Amino acid sequence: MPELPEVETTCRAIRPYMLGKPIAALLCRRYDLRWPIPKDMTHNVADSVVKSVQRRSKYILIELSSGTMLVHLGMSGTIRIEKPGAAYRKHDHVVLTFADCALHYHDPRRFGCWLWQPRGTVHKLLQNLGPEPLSAHWTARHMREAARQKNMPVKQWLMDAKNVVGVGNIYASESLFIAGIHPQTPAGQLSWPRCLRLNRAVRCVLQKAIQAGGTTLKDFRQSDGEPGYFAVDLKVYGRQDKTCHRCGSLIKHCAMAGRATYYCDTCQR
């Protein structure tokens, strides 16, 4: 279940294999991902050189001269580096081949996408995105502005890409634990010191996860096909009825907007 750190890890891992190289072939073995892969993308990319490989939100942006391929891993997506001509695995839906390697895009649940953004345009999916949590735009001041008058629980606010991108279900719970804030707290009611703490906590949690090479959970694998080195030590996520590392009381679990939520109701108020 790729969240921002997993996407960033994947992006960094595949970049050296692609940067500055011409694409030999783009093979779509299935077109019906979350949205259909544009049929004409194949023609746009053949022989094009990869100018950059970047991440925005949870999208991997592969820039060519004529436009940018926009890749999302959905919830079960991974990218492996293989040799050209390597055997396909089940659910390898897209294969991007270079002279000396091939990227296999693997996504059992097909919640991901592979879209095309012509040069000079901004894809609809990239419009209206909030700040990157690891950038200078993610500040407590921004939080206070964007959360003002908002009654929604702060956990849901954190997971809304209009407010900040890349914070998924796991790291929302983790960030709130670090900041000592109860997930049900209305976003607009956070005091200034709490905005500061939460702002820092989000940045801190994501940075640690990136350093750890992405959390190993379910079907995420580092892009070389090996399991991630180790899971980030999650303080609350998935730890229902286990003891809180900080105070020893039992971690609570509930559903918020249909999503599993974990917290310590002693440490988080």
Add this chain to the structure above:
DNA sequence: CGAAACTCCTGAGCGC
């Protein structure tokens, strides 16, 4: 307008 519910999909884990 905002917010909540719904939707896509497959595989894992569970009870029987």
Add this chain to the structure above:
DNA sequence: TGCGCTCAGGAGTTTC
């Protein structure tokens, strides 16, 4: 051994 059920989860779309 296998069936059926539930759950997981990103985020755009639909509904209220």
